Amino acid sequence: MVKQKTMSNEEMDGWRKTHYTKDITKDLVDKEVILGGWVRNYRDLGGLRFITLQDVYGERQITLKKGIVSDEVFEKAKVGYQYCLMVKGTVKGFEKAPGGIEIIPKEIKILNKTPEKLPIDVTGETSTELDLRLNNRALDLRSVRNQAIFAIRGEILNSARSFLLGNDFKEIYTPKIIGSATEGGTELFPIMYFDREAFLTQSAQLYKEQLSGVYERVFEVGPSFRAEKSHTKRHLCEIVQLDMEMAFADMNDVLKILEELVQNVIIGVRDKQMSALKLLGMENKTIVPEIPFPRYTYEELIDLLNAKLNLKIEWGEDLSTKANRKLGQEIPGYYYITHWPMAIKPFYIMPSKNPRFSESFDLQKGWLELSSGGTRVHNKVQLVEALENKGLNPIAFESHLRTFDFGMPPHAGFGLGIARWLTVLCGLDDIREAVMYPRTPERLTP
RNA sequence: GCCCAUAUAGUGUAGUACGGUUAGCAUUAGGGACUGUCACUCCUUCGACCCGGGUUCAACUCCCGGUGUGGGCGCCA
Numbered sequence: 241m242v243k244q245k246t247m248s249n250e251e252m253d254g255w256r257k258t259h260y261t262k263d264i265t266k267d268l269v270d271k272e273v274i275l276g277g278w279v280r281n282y283r284d285l286g287g288l289r290f291i292t293l294q295d296v297y298g299e300r301q302i303t304l305k306k307g308i309v310s311d312e313v314f315e316k317a318k319v320g321y322q323y324c325l326m327v328k329g330t331v332k333g334f335e336k337a338p339g340g341i342e343i344i345p346k347e348i349k350i351l352n353k354t355p356e357k358l359p360i361d362v363t364g365e366t367s368t369e370l371d372l373r374l375n376n377r378a379l380d381l382r383s384v385r386n387q388a389i390f391a392i393r394g395e396i397l398n399s400a401r402s403f404l405l406g407n408d409f410k411e412i413y414t415p416k417i418i419g420s421a422t423e424g425g426t427e428l429f430p431i432m433y434f435d436r437e438a439f440l441t442q443s444a445q446l447y448k449e450q451l452s453g454v455y456e457r458v459f460e461v462g463p464s465f466r467a468e469k470s471h472t473k474r475h476l477c478e479i480v481q482l483d484m485e486m487a488f489a490d491m492n493d494v495l496k497i498l499e500e501l502v503q504n505v506i507i508g509v510r511d512k513q514m515s516a517l518k519l520l521g522m523e524n525k526t527i528v529p530e531i532p533f534p535r536y537t538y539e540e541l542i543d544l545l546n547a548k549l550n551l552k553i554e555w556g557e558d559l560s561t562k563a564n565r566k567l568g569q570e571i572p573g574y575y576y577i578t579h580w581p582m583a584i585k586p587f588y589i590m591p592s593k594n595p596r597f598s599e600s601f602d603l604q605k606g607w608l609e610l611s612s613g614g615t616r617v618h619n620k621v622q623l624v625e626a627l628e629n630k631g632l633n634p635i636a637f638e639s640h641l642r643t644f645d646f647g648m649p650p651h652a653g654f655g656l657g658i659a660r661w662l663t664v665l666c667g668l669d670d671i672r673e674a675v676m677y678p679r680t681p682e683r684l685t686p
Numbered sequence: 687g688c689c690c691a692u693a694u695a696g697u698g699u700a701g702u703a704c705g706g707u708u709a710g711c712a713u714u715a716g717g718g719a720c721u722g723u724c725a726c727u728c729c730u731u732c733g734a735c736c737c738g739g740g741u742u743c744a745a746c747u748c749c750c751g752g753u754g755u756g757g758g759c760g761c762c763a
Binding site for chain 2: 281283284285286287288289290292301303305306307308320321334336337338355356357358359360361362363364365366367368369371372423425426427442443445466468469470471472473475558560561562584585586587588589600612655682
């Protein structure tokens with residue numbers, strides 16, 4: 241194993257951070273500040289040493305000139321990558337310093353050290369494989385790239401919330417531990433609930449429908465679990481979804497709200513996180529889309545794929561990976577695919593006037609499906625029939641069905657995968673990069 | 687779940703094409719020089735052939751199996 245350096249760690253004592261790196265501006269020149277963070281870079285020029293100290297918001301240069309700082313502080317400044325430090329010092333303007341400003345330390349506390357060899361490259365000299373980075377994620381997340389990705393994620397949620405709250409939506413929370421059998425579709429993770437079998441929820445669908453009959457417009461940001469052994473760069477076993485449901489509305493109302501939400505969020509991200517977008521090279525790619533988004537029907541696109549793009553897709557089939565990729569080449573932006581065959585949609589989706597079709601849609605960005613939704617069935621008799629048609633047992637849905645005796649309004653909604661969208665907005669190659677601690681069939685730690 | 691590829695210092699790679707060398711480079715890490723760097727620079731030292739079996743005088747190299755990883759497909763309200 242690697243040997244630890246011998247000096248012992250210090251305590252904070254009475255020290256508290258007075259500022260983040262982003263707060264160090266020219267207004268603070270000659271003021272004393274206390275910063276805390278991690279060593280992003282260290283350069284030793286002999287009588288002159290530089291520490292680049294990073295914190296959650298960015299970085300700032302700590303400059304140690306022999307004769308200017310005390311010998312004790314100068315000696316202590318021999319630090320390694322990602323050491324955890326607190327620095328008490330004076331802010332100085334200096335043209336050659338990054339940002340034109342630097343900190344001249346009076347005192348340094350080394351709160352924690354790192355091994356001589358870190359398990360992943362934090363210098364930016366080489367790019368460590370994603371799998372290895374994920375094994376050491378808490379360290380990996382300190383990189384500027386990851387700081388940018390998750391700053392954008394934060395702004396997506398912030399903008400989405402303020403958009404929805406501003407449109408009379410109420411934030412809800414629905415249970416993730418459920419007792420009933422599957423609604424069909426994806427596999428569930430079974431768990432023990434005391435002495436009974438229970439499951440982790442695959443979506444908030446049924447509960448958000450119920451609550452649309454109470455609060456009319458509801459949304460939730462919450463986890464869903466899918467026990468599929470999918471090996472792709474766009475599937476995870478644990479995902480966070482933005483779920484929305486609105487009463488007295490149908491699919492067309494949802495299409496309109498969703499495209500407005502997408503547009504508003506991208507405006508918010510560009511407004512608040514432009515530097516993060518630039519760092520990821522996305523400032524000219526993640527641009528504000530025009531609305532309304534193009535709307536294509538399932539049937540139109542099947543015809544397009546078969547006629548123009550040389551595929552052989554039977555009417556009624558779901559779109560394969562290959563078909564989606566072809567579509568993405570043809571239509572690179574945001575667009576809707578509406579009126580999917582009823583046969584491949586879940587029981588709660590409203591059939592169209594022609595019952596082979598359904599009042600359902602997917603929101604696509606290029607080849608990737610970001611969201612799906614539609615008008616729901618609100619009539620109990622019709623819903624029971626739909627369950628039976630799908631081979632599901634209405635008795636297993638008794639408590640859900642009861643809701644429909646209480647004056648359930650017509651309603652519609654969507655669910656949108658946050659990580660998939662973040663992947664698109666940040667130009668990432670793999671959905672695991674868009675999640676702090678991704679869960680895949682192989683990965684259960686960290 | 688299926689098919690294909692791949693595995694070399696902490697990290698990222700070269701190479702063994704045709705089996706035999708001191709396994710090369712960059713960075714990290716240790717030592718040294720350097721008072722305005724910003725991927726500092728320079729000198730120096732340490733550090734590696736995934737695991738198991740087989741073929742062979744000899745395997746990091748060839749073969750088989752395993753495992754990990756990557757890619758594609760499938761699964762996927």
